Amino acid sequence: MKILAKVFYALMIIPMVSIGVGAVIMLWFNTLIGLKLVVTSFAITVICMLVAFSIDIYQ
Numbered sequence: 001m002k003i004l005a006k007v008f009y010a011l012m013i014i015p016m017v018s019i020g021v022g023a024v025i026m027l028w029f030n031t032l033i034g035l036k037l038v039v040t041s042f043a044i045t046v047i048c049m050l051v052a053f054s055i056d057i058y059q
């Protein structure tokens with residue numbers, strides 16, 4: 001179970017980077033596409049965080 005929790009913690013890093021990329025896209029290129037990317041990445045980050053924390057607590 002510890003390995004699975006570490007996998008979800010690692011999966012949280014990818015959407016966090018995507019939030020930054022989405023912010024850059026939102027500022028310089030297209031606001032709507034950047035906003036969609038930021039919101040989607042934030043939702044994925046929250047879901048992965050909740051799963052990882054619940055696995056940690058379950059242990």
